[in-house]
Amino acid sequence: MPPDWRTQSFAPAYYRLVHPHPPLKTLFLAFGLFLVTLCTCLVAGTQFAVAYAHGEALSFEEFLHDFTLLYQHPTALAAGLPFALTLLAILLMHELAHFFACRHHHIHSSYPFFIPFPTLIGTLGAFILIRSPIRTNRALLDVGASGPLVGFVIALPALIYGVLHAKLVPGLSDPAHAGLVLGTPLILHVIAAVLHPGVRAGDLLLDPVGRAAWVGLFATSLNLLPAAQLDGGHILRSLSPRAHRYSSWILPAALILLGVFHFWPGWYVWGALLLVIRFFRFIPIFDSEPLDPTRRFAAALTLIIFLLCFMPSPFFT
Numbered sequence: 001m002p003p004d005w006r007t008q009s010f011a012p013a014y015y016r017l018v019h020p021h022p023p024l025k026t027l028f029l030a031f032g033l034f035l036v037t038l039c040t041c042l043v044a045g046t047q048f049a050v051a052y053a054h055g056e057a058l059s060f061e062e063f064l065h066d067f068t069l070l071y072q073h074p075t076a077l078a079a080g081l082p083f084a085l086t087l088l089a090i091l092l093m094h095e096l097a098h099f100f101a102c103r104h105h106h107i108h109s110s111y112p113f114f115i116p117f118p119t120l121i122g123t124l125g126a127f128i129l130i131r132s133p134i135r136t137n138r139a140l141l142d143v144g145a146s147g148p149l150v151g152f153v154i155a156l157p158a159l160i161y162g163v164l165h166a167k168l169v170p171g172l173s174d175p176a177h178a179g180l181v182l183g184t185p186l187i188l189h190v191i192a193a194v195l196h197p198g199v200r201a202g203d204l205l206l207d208p209v210g211r212a213a214w215v216g217l218f219a220t221s222l223n224l225l226p227a228a229q230l231d232g233g234h235i236l237r238s239l240s241p242r243a244h245r246y247s248s249w250i251l252p253a254a255l256i257l258l259g260v261f262h263f264w265p266g267w268y269v270w271g272a273l274l275l276v277i278r279f280f281r282f283i284p285i286f287d288s289e290p291l292d293p294t295r296r297f298a299a300a301l302t303l304i305i306f307l308l309c310f311m312p313s314p315f316f317t
């Protein structure tokens, strides 16, 4: 006689069994990418350290020169360590939070992979690949919100340190005087108003640790854009699939408009990218039980973090 189906528990059927760890060879790949990203971030960090030591804005010549240090005089890149280690710590903790949230919910994910890139900030960030479906609203929220929340907690003290050690350079935020101006997120205005009352936040030249926090918070705000498969997209979808559907169309259009109105050309890339990944299939949520109050509170916190960190013009000339 077949076993009585009523005696069987179906709850675990939400989850497929997950291999305890991703394959070892991907750990080597993750470690290799981390080391290369450390090098590009050391170059970026060196230019921030030089600019800070001279009390002046960034210059492209210094940036190009610092790349030659990689093979001519690598020990000089030690100046970039405070920036590189702070930024990599923020990004790594952000991704590890996602990684462990996935493991908690038996979701198969890769190790965190860093993207080295010879830009002014040394990297295009880091990511984990989620390889099995997210089955519940709770898991969607936990996976989406864990990274930005943990990354913010690491970046905030670094930003406060950076503001405490900042140099006052009048004209720093004026494109007529500085070659490249970095934007000032709301949180920087708030911290500057508390620690240096009466000083324009844009005139503060952050020390390299604070600049790394600035980059980390900028990356956090991009991740929290409430669309598609970004962290913010997961969070919004766990609250309201319908709002997520609308937002995944409206937000890319809004970003492209920011590009049209000359806030930052990079928004064209972000808008286009989000429109493209909009066409990927969203795997349905099997258990759509609404979020509990604690998770709703976490979602509200990520919205506040997004508003504190988002910059319409992160870079301008």
Ligand SMILES: [Zn+2]
Residues within 6 Å of the ligand: 094, 098, 147, 148, 223, 231
């Ligand atoms: Zn993330």
